[in-house]
Amino acid sequence: MIEILDDLDMLSRPHLDLASVEMGGTALGAPATSVPRRSIIQAQSSIVARYRGGTDMDSEYHDADGRRLSLDEVVDHAARSDGFLYCADELTYKVRAGTVVGFAIYGPHLSHFAHLTSYEELLAAFGRPDRAHEDEAYGDLMGYVNYYWEAQKSVRWDAWDHRVSLINLGDFEGNTGP
Incomplete structure (x- = not known):
């Protein structure tokens, strides 16, 4: 396995074997636990x-009955089913059916x-994309x-700050074609 965080240049390769990479020690296809x-x-x-x-505020989670959920309860549920696990080091794992199916890298790593x-x-650096989408707001x-x-x-690509702001790998909308 190749640790993405040890070789960030690999992210610019036009061909990646996602079966051979891991992020933060967790491979795509691994149990989310x-x-x-x-x-x-x-x-x-x-x-x-x-x-x-939000900023300067602890997260609060509530279920459909209004019962407050602990972070551990939400993490356990996401890790066993579908969801996202957000880490302090600005990495995110996408989970489907208890399996890690995607990585998101943002923040200082980039x-x-x-x-x-x-x-x-x-x-x-990255090559011509198969598809590019312009992100516009109010023109x-x-x-x-x-x-x-x-x-x-x-x-x-963030056109205001002139920088790469997010890289997603794996099962995210648009990553495998139309």
């Missing part, structure tokens, strides 16, 4: 009917690509989402 529990700071699962949280200061430089270009189907990845 193998995600290091101590690093999980938030979770998303269908057991949660209402969520409240400073590795800080030398890319234009969308054209991103294209030179302003916010950025691009580039999809690389063979590598099953998407790369988000």
